[in-house]
Amino acid sequence: xxxNLSDLFAIAPEIxxxxxxxxxxxxxxxxxxxxxxxQGITMAGLLVTMGVTVMTASEFPTGAFNGMIAADGFTLFLxxxxxxxxxxxxxxxxxxxxxxxxxxxxxxxxxxxxxxxxMTLAAATDLVTLxxxxxxxxxxxxxxxxxxxxxxxxxxxxxxxxxxxAFASGFLLYGMALxxxxxxxxxxxxxxxxxxxxxxxxxxxxxxxGVGLILIGLLFKVAAFPFHFWSPDVYQGSPTxxxxxxxxxxxxxxxxxxxxxxGWALPDLAAVWGPLLWVVAALTMTVxxxxxxxxxxxxxxxxxxSISHAGxxxxxxxxxxxxxxxxxxxxxxxFYLAAYYLMNLGAFxxxxxxxxxxxxxxxxxxxxxxxxxQKPMYALAxxxxxxxxxGIPPTAGFFGKLFVFxxxxxxxxxxxVAIAVLNSVVSxxxxxxxxxxxxxxxxxxxxxxxxxxATAVLIGFCAVAIVVLGLIPGGIRNLANxxxxxxxxxxxxxxxVSTK
Amino acid sequence: MELTLFALVALAAVASALMVVIGKNPVYxxxxxxxxxxxxxxxxxxLGAPFVAALQVIVYAGAIMVLFLFVVMLxxxxxxxxxxxxxxxRRWIGFATAAGVLLVSLAAVKGxxxxxxxxxxxxxxxxxxxxxxxxxxxxxFEIGSILLLAAIIGVVTLxxxxxxxxxxxxxEA
Numbered sequence: 001x002x003x004n005l006s007d008l009f010a011i012a013p014e015i016x017x018x019x020x021x022x023x024x025x026x027x028x029x030x031x032x033x034x035x036x037x038x039q040g041i042t043m044a045g046l047l048v049t050m051g052v053t054v055m056t057a058s059e060f061p062t063g064a065f066n067g068m069i070a071a072d073g074f075t076l077f078l079x080x081x082x083x084x085x086x087x088x089x090x091x092x093x094x095x096x097x098x099x100x101x102x103x104x105x106x107x108x109x110x111x112x113x114x115x116x117x118x119m120t121l122a123a124a125t126d127l128v129t130l131x132x133x134x135x136x137x138x139x140x141x142x143x144x145x146x147x148x149x150x151x152x153x154x155x156x157x158x159x160x161x162x163x164x165x166a167f168a169s170g171f172l173l174y175g176m177a178l179x180x181x182x183x184x185x186x187x188x189x190x191x192x193x194x195x196x197x198x199x200x201x202x203x204x205x206x207x208x209x210g211v212g213l214i215l216i217g218l219l220f221k222v223a224a225f226p227f228h229f230w231s232p233d234v235y236q237g238s239p240t241x242x243x244x245x246x247x248x249x250x251x252x253x254x255x256x257x258x259x260x261x262x263g264w265a266l267p268d269l270a271a272v273w274g275p276l277l278w279v280v281a282a283l284t285m286t287v288x289x290x291x292x293x294x295x296x297x298x299x300x301x302x303x304x305x306s307i308s309h310a311g312x313x314x315x316x317x318x319x320x321x322x323x324x325x326x327x328x329x330x331x332x333x334x335f336y337l338a339a340y341y342l343m344n345l346g347a348f349x350x351x352x353x354x355x356x357x358x359x360x361x362x363x364x365x366x367x368x369x370x371x372x373x374q375k376p377m378y379a380l381a382x383x384x385x386x387x388x389x390x391g392i393p394p395t396a397g398f399f400g401k402l403f404v405f406x407x408x409x410x411x412x413x414x415x416x417v418a419i420a421v422l423n424s425v426v427s428x429x430x431x432x433x434x435x436x437x438x439x440x441x442x443x444x445x446x447x448x449x450x451x452x453x454a455t456a457v458l459i460g461f462c463a464v465a466i467v468v469l470g471l472i473p474g475g476i477r478n479l480a481n482x483x484x485x486x487x488x489x490x491x492x493x494x495x496x497v498s499t500k
Numbered sequence: 501m502e503l504t505l506f507a508l509v510a511l512a513a514v515a516s517a518l519m520v521v522i523g524k525n526p527v528y529x530x531x532x533x534x535x536x537x538x539x540x541x542x543x544x545x546x547l548g549a550p551f552v553a554a555l556q557v558i559v560y561a562g563a564i565m566v567l568f569l570f571v572v573m574l575x576x577x578x579x580x581x582x583x584x585x586x587x588x589x590r591r592w593i594g595f596a597t598a599a600g601v602l603l604v605s606l607a608a609v610k611g612x613x614x615x616x617x618x619x620x621x622x623x624x625x626x627x628x629x630x631x632x633x634x635x636x637x638x639x640x641f642e643i644g645s646i647l648l649l650a651a652i653i654g655v656v657t658l659x660x661x662x663x664x665x666x667x668x669x670x671x672e673a
Contacts, residue, residue, distance in 0.1 A: 065639035113650040143654030205608040
């Protein structure tokens, strides 16, 4: 045996999801094609997986499977968040895909396999698992983006994402090869960190080139400037539940992998990647927010808004370059991600309902005019999401920003935090514009029915959770703190096995 | 002797890789790519990794190239493609970028690797790779299978369309 049974606890959530994906596929094939049944099975399975994740919560500082993945509180927190993303996406999916020919079983199976990829990415402590996580996640997303055969935009989104994503994977892999070559054949994060500290001041240039290329690959997945060009088109063209999933899950997994790699495996090179990320973070926030102002389509607006949120999250990665406060940075990021997925999924769910009521196929901002008069509860929920995205108290978004920004200030990035705060002010303009449209403009055209019970439940849950998190952030904050202070990069427990 | 062989094979690899890019007939490009892969396989043998060399020939030069040829033939790209799609400015930007990448990589690689680094004797044989796959790299191996499963389901999902629609389109894909 080259792994312990306890290692299996570390991947219990992934095993559950894999079994669930198989069950959903077989159910569709042999028993029933009823969308409600398949959705019910998926949601029940995801809830069970969440329970299993929490119950098998065992933290081994030694990691699992010879240092391939971490089994720490950080990973655990992210896994629960990613399962939450999958659960809420499933909840809003059935009512969106109401086309009789749509294969729900395959859709849910792909969603679950993509979630496995995201979990692997969030847990990766080895370049090999990191790459496999990125690819498993991406392959699922390429397909999910192109699910609407009937819409050219959806196919365009899928192809664009596939081509650019494959290119980004090439950068990632090339960077890994250079890192592997220059550290004497190491893929494990802990071994890489040890090898780099042995270099001292004489870091080989090829190592730096490798780190740069890996950053390109990861920043593409996070959709940071200047690797963000794909995201508005892909977000707009993808089916809206998939867009919501894409904007929350993969971003969280990729940024978590980035913070672990940069803050824990490559802290010795912070003097090199720090200034680089400084510029990238500043430009990502600014470009995302400024272009979001001019958007007329809510999906494109939320796409640019999610680019700017990637910029705020990069602040946490930067702060993690300072070893004394990297725990604080990681926990701030965890809280931010927990808040971010709630508000983003909620906003996309409202967008789905408004779009259905209009039934004209596009997601124009004018559709929100006068919504408050007809649908006061939805308008109120949307207001909560927008306020939270803008980072105004008393919402979860405010505390997310507060924790990340305060970690960045402690790390000495005062100017960058100033830029981030200015950007939040700019972003408040376009977020609150929707609130103004909903409450202060007369209705232009009568809206159709917005009856979608499951989506309504989701919107209600997200709105309440955001307000509760904003009023009493303590509980999740404590969990995030213990997650942030537990980040580990375990070395391999078994040395290279010789054939002799 | 070994150096001469290396120089010959390496030159052939680079030359055929260049032909892949400048060739105007896509079928020729694919065939030159096969040559490149074979040259790489020879280099692997010279590094004492016969198993990797065999995989290179079977998987890349064999399976993947057949796939490439199928795609080229299905797309009906028999006529030589013109370069005018992007205009000459774009071509020069591409050329300059490639040259820049080459210069940077040369500068970075120069002196970074030890040309006399010892070979690990059993590095590339089937036994050591099998041992590594099922011990240290057990989990990545399994995740790889999940990746393939996701890809298979994805392909089926994307290609299996509503039957009535396929019938009206007459199988045009």
